[in-house]
Amino acid sequence: MKKRGRGVGCMWYGVGNTGLPNPAAAFVEVLGDTSVNLMVGCADIGQGSSTVMAQIAAETLGLSYENIHVTWADTAVTPEGGATSASRQTFISGNAVKNACLDAMGELKRTAAEKLEVPEEDLIFRDRMIYSAKDESKKMTYPELMGAMKYYGRLAVGAGYYNPKTTYLNPADMSGVPYEVYSYATTICEVDVDTETGEVDVLKVVSAHDVGTPINETMVEGQIEGGVAMGEGFVLFENIEVDGKTGAIKNPIFSKYIIPSNMDVPEIYPVVVSSEGDAGPFGAKGVGEPALIPMIPAVTAAVEDAIGCRFTHLPIFPKDIVAAVKAKEAEEAAK
């Protein structure tokens, strides 16, 4: 018999470790044709960090996304970026890119201020134009600015890095301020559980994430959807089998390590919640791990809601569900 259940998972999650130093850096150069070479150590493993770095550089410099050429994660040339882990790259490498761009803008601002005869602090760089905040008729295009830079023999190069305020934790009890900002999320899911075969059908998932300012909303949605699929696998499919004697993984192939297929993944409604930005670039926070985490308790709770059995170990396999249902039936019969 199929039984329906619903579950909710909520979480808050720290981004930007402050317990230990946690830096990343970026190099940038704006060239005469207004194209930009941006170099970051940040490894894009498919989550789209290079896209986000280019967007942050374009926004900071007042250029277009298309102008930015990103060289990333090449240890021969790119600066330290730290690990792509801990939901940190948008936050930390993103801030490094912003700082590198601000560094490169020193010469750009000096030159524009001279040409437009306005104070540097009044200058706005936006959409390939440079103008005075107080008098928008005082303006020049980026190519004009780069022409002036060439005339003066000035180069727009910058380096920057970002390290969250390292507070360190109390070595005695690890107390302190462990993260610079926090991401918040809630995931709700609906499942059908077949009490006879133990099959779990995850039907619908709504997953809402506070990401501060979303730098790229489509990619944030993609990360949420990916996290939901991973969370489903975490609860219902994925199990690393280890040989008790040798410690070798017994199922290191995808025919034996089961992840959800397209057919298993539910209807997903990602909700991107914007909030007051904190220390992140333009107020952005991380979403890499938050996308996954609340799905896990949400599915587990939905299974419990459906059949009235609580599971304290993951994954929950069909055989575990059948065993729990049988045990519950026996318990109720004994009453």
Next chain:
Amino acid sequence: MREFDFYSPTSVPEALELLRKYKDSNAIVAGGTDIVIELNERKHTPKVVIDIKRLKELEYIRFEDGLVKIGALTSHAAIAADPRIAERTRVLHTACAEVGSPQIRNLGTIGGNLSTASVAGDGVAAMVTLDASVVLRSKDGERTMKLVDFLNGEGYDKRNALQSDELMTEVFFTEPDAHTATAFYKLAKRKSLAISVIGGGMRCSVDDAGVVTAISLRGGCLGRYPLQFKAAEEHVLGKKLSLELLRETLPMMHDLVLDLNRNRPWSVFYKKESVQGVFNKLFVDILAQLNMEVGA
């Protein structure tokens, strides 16, 4: 170093000639979805590999003389896409539509599936449910046998009755009539790209009064070959079909699975319980298909 010689005949007689010539050590490749893996893993080290993929004459689905005849080289995808199979022979349609992945379904053939005779072969369970027969040809001629006898046969590699110079050319079964319904349910670890945990097959015929005139209840992955729930079949045969009647057989299935799999305590608990869930779904499916005859 050359590990084997490779032949790609273009006609059945040519293939049979090669099989006879190299009967001491050969392997037949049709879709290759099983045998190529076995060759790569050196589970088989034949001197000669014969690729029969060019024998287009063995790719067909024919409805004739009250029989459904399927050429051995017909792919799972082709069977799943045939509207006549989908309408009348749901058990085969579903088994072929859900086996493996799209790539496996495009390459894998029904003849290969039956010849490999995997414990988890969905095509095997479906064809046994349909009480199919297979046609085997060699240079000496042709022989026809029931699939269940084929599976229990002791041929050259002990998998089935196939001799080393024989080629399976066709599988056929009686075309299910309007009073017959068939269904397949694949219980697996996920909804696609999965090997069956149980592949349940059911075929049921009723007369105008709704009395069961023929029944087949088979469970793949529960034994070396699709398990026949004989006591359950006997319980239902000759009685007026209803969900209650069918559900009375569930404890019999439970007991049979438990009996036959006692040596696998880690899997028997789940299988003896879930087999009932699988057949409960099949019962509902069959009754819905026979709606005209038996009522809701």
